[in-house]
Amino acid sequence: MTAIEVCNLTKRYGDTVAARDISFTVEQGEIFGILGPNGAGKTTTVECVVGLRTADAGSINVLGLDPVRQRAALRHEVGVQLQESRLPDKIRVDEAVALFRTFYRRPADGDQLLSLLGLTDKRRTQYRHLSGGQKQRLSVALALVGSPRVAVLDELTTGLDPQARRDTWELIEQVRDTGVTIILVTHFMDEAERLCDRLALIDGGQVVALDTPAGLVAQAGKEQRVRFRPARPFDDALLTELPEVSMVRRQGEQVTVSGTGNLLHTVTAALARQQIIAQDLRVDQVSLDDAFVALTGRSLES
Ligand SMILES: Nc1ncnc2c1ncn2[C@@H]1O[C@H](COP(=O)(O)OP(=O)(O)OP(=O)(O)O)[C@@H](O)[C@H]1O
Numbered sequence: 486m487t488a489i490e491v492c493n494l495t496k497r498y499g500d501t502v503a504a505r506d507i508s509f510t511v512e513q514g515e516i517f518g519i520l521g522p523n524g525a526g527k528t529t530t531v532e533c534v535v536g537l538r539t540a541d542a543g544s545i546n547v548l549g550l551d552p553v554r555q556r557a558a559l560r561h562e563v564g565v566q567l568q569e570s571r572l573p574d575k576i577r578v579d580e581a582v583a584l585f586r587t588f589y590r591r592p593a594d595g596d597q598l599l600s601l602l603g604l605t606d607k608r609r610t611q612y613r614h615l616s617g618g619q620k621q622r623l624s625v626a627l628a629l630v631g632s633p634r635v636a637v638l639d640e641l642t643t644g645l646d647p648q649a650r651r652d653t654w655e656l657i658e659q660v661r662d663t664g665v666t667i668i669l670v671t672h673f674m675d676e677a678e679r680l681c682d683r684l685a686l687i688d689g690g691q692v693v694a695l696d697t698p699a700g701l702v703a704q705a706g707k708e709q710r711v712r713f714r715p716a717r718p719f720d721d722a723l724l725t726e727l728p729e730v731s732m733v734r735r736q737g738e739q740v741t742v743s744g745t746g747n748l749l750h751t752v753t754a755a756l757a758r759q760q761i762i763a764q765d766l767r768v769d770q771v772s773l774d775d776a777f778v779a780l781t782g783r784s785l786e787s
Pocket residue numbers: 498501502503521522523524525526527528529530672
């Protein structure tokens with residue numbers, strides 16, 4: 486069942502077109518990623534989805550509701566964790582949860598929520614004394630305190646250390662397992678690859694691709710790379726004449742071969758025929774980052 490439908494959403498700020506003709510649907514129970522570089526229009530898009538901004542054109546339907554005209558009803562169904570949510574320094578974790586529970590007609594059990602988020606030990610701690618990861622988890626808890634059917638999480642793991650990021654990812658999977666539909670805004674490839682069932686790549690306010698992480702990688706082409714250090718010199722022609730090989734590059738002692746098909750077997754067999762041992766042999770699979778470069782012509786990390 487479709488939980489969210491966005492059709493031809495356009496949003497301008499003066500001369501800037503932040504979102505241009507954006508369309509996508511999110512199925513119930515899915516983790517749907519919105520991935521793109523800074524300024525791509527991700528936050529603008531989700532702010533329109535949750536009714537915090539009014540689109541200039543297009544239509545949006547969230548759980549059968551119009552986010553702007555039926556904002557009051559939608560507020561009880563959609564939990565939002567937007568970038569850099571801040572709370573008063575001295576509010577305690579349990580006080581924040583208790584306060585936010587009063588905003589909703591179907592509040593979640595505060596203790597259960599803190600336990601799910603791994604914050605039970607910190608319930609009496611003031612906000613200012615929480616670590617970055619704990620603040621992040623509290624902001625997720627507050628997005629979930631109204632027992633929403635849809636949660637929108639924006640730049641969830643920005644600024645977290647690797648362990649805290651992994652913990653947060655596990656947490657999001659647990660939340661999804663409770664049946665919540667999740668929109669995850671991110672500019673991290675690894676996060677999108679790990680968590681999202683499907684994702685929209687957004688660049689310059691437009692959806693440039695929409696697919697599963699594996700589907701996006703496949704769209705970007707089936708090229709693979711094999712890298713090794715040959716035990717003795719050889720002529721590039723040995724490999725470039727193979728139909729599977731598209732390019733051979735050398736960097737110091739290292740040889741990188743790009744191509745398709747069963748590239749690893751083809752390359753190692755050709756080398757073996759000449760008794761050349763391939764040392765430090767590695768195969769690089771196409772990543773989501775490569776897919777982004779192929780689809781937009783530039784790197785997300787730049
Ligand atoms: N309130 C605003 N007024 C004017 N321009 C804005 C406003 N909010 C965003 N923009 C511009 O709209 C474009 C899209 O911004 P948006 O915040 O939606 O992108 P984003 O993909 O979420 O980026 P980031 O990852 O940096 O948050 C940018 O060019 C931004 O400068």
